[in-house]
Amino acid sequence: MALSGRVTRLELSGALVDVGVGTDGLVHISRLSRQRVNRVEEVLQVGQQVEAWVERVDPAIQRLELTLIQPLRFEWRDLRPGVRTTGKVVSMERYGAFVDIGAERSGLVHVSEMGPDYVARPEDVVKVGASVEVVVLEVDTKKKQIRLSMKAAEQFEMPQEETPEPVPATAMEIALRKAMESPSPESKPEPAKSPGAPRKTRLTQEEILARTLEQRAKTTAGK
Numbered sequence: 001m002a003l004s005g006r007v008t009r010l011e012l013s014g015a016l017v018d019v020g021v022g023t024d025g026l027v028h029i030s031r032l033s034r035q036r037v038n039r040v041e042e043v044l045q046v047g048q049q050v051e052a053w054v055e056r057v058d059p060a061i062q063r064l065e066l067t068l069i070q071p072l073r074f075e076w077r078d079l080r081p082g083v084r085t086t087g088k089v090v091s092m093e094r095y096g097a098f099v100d101i102g103a104e105r106s107g108l109v110h111v112s113e114m115g116p117d118y119v120a121r122p123e124d125v126v127k128v129g130a131s132v133e134v135v136v137l138e139v140d141t142k143k144k145q146i147r148l149s150m151k152a153a154e155q156f157e158m159p160q161e162e163t164p165e166p167v168p169a170t171a172m173e174i175a176l177r178k179a180m181e182s183p184s185p186e187s188k189p190e191p192a193k194s195p196g197a198p199r200k201t202r203l204t205q206e207e208i209l210a211r212t213l214e215q216r217a218k219t220t221a222g223k
Contacts, residue, residue: 073102
């Protein structure tokens with residue numbers, strides 16, 4: 001858990017920080033920074049506002065232990081080529097810059113990976129403390145080395161969102177659809193007529209008319 005607090009006292013072994021829980025938390029000197037700290041005064045001052053993370057709690061003796069070292073964002077198993085993230089430049093060498101991305105070790109951005117154009121010196125592009133976008137190029141877990149690229153981050157394309165698959169219909173929805181698609185008894189379609197049906201109907205009517213006229217002619221002749 002991340003907490004904001006104020007340094008209340010400095011000691012040889014560390015510092016006490018008030019994080020508003022009724023008991024000051026202890027930050028051991030070894031938990032002030034990932035780098036070695038010889039004296040607490042080199043890092044902290046009384047009254048300084050800090051962000052700390054809870055490391056251990058012992059309610060029985062009202063003891064709270066804190067750390068100023070931010071928990072790792074990436075375990076070694078989480079790092080793989082193509083991962084894009086943000087980091088902070090922590091140091092520079094003539095061949096590149098080391099960037100803290102929240103892993104156990106800082107990653108190296110070689111000068112050839114700082115931009116599309118030729119870079120002679122890393123300080124021409126970045127400064128210590130600067131925040132940069134990087135992409136993981138290579139991870140060597142045995143040597144504990146991480147190769148990063150700022151150039152690849154500029155060319156990085158966000159993956160397209162996949163079209164969500166339709167949610168399967170429930171049994172009730174399927175039954176309702178079938179009921180809606182089935183014709184009602186009152187609206188049954190008339191049987192399809194064969195192509196010759198209209199012709200047959202017309203001939204029948206003509207025959208009836210002819211017979212009627214014939215009957216009338218016989219009746220008139222008899223009279």
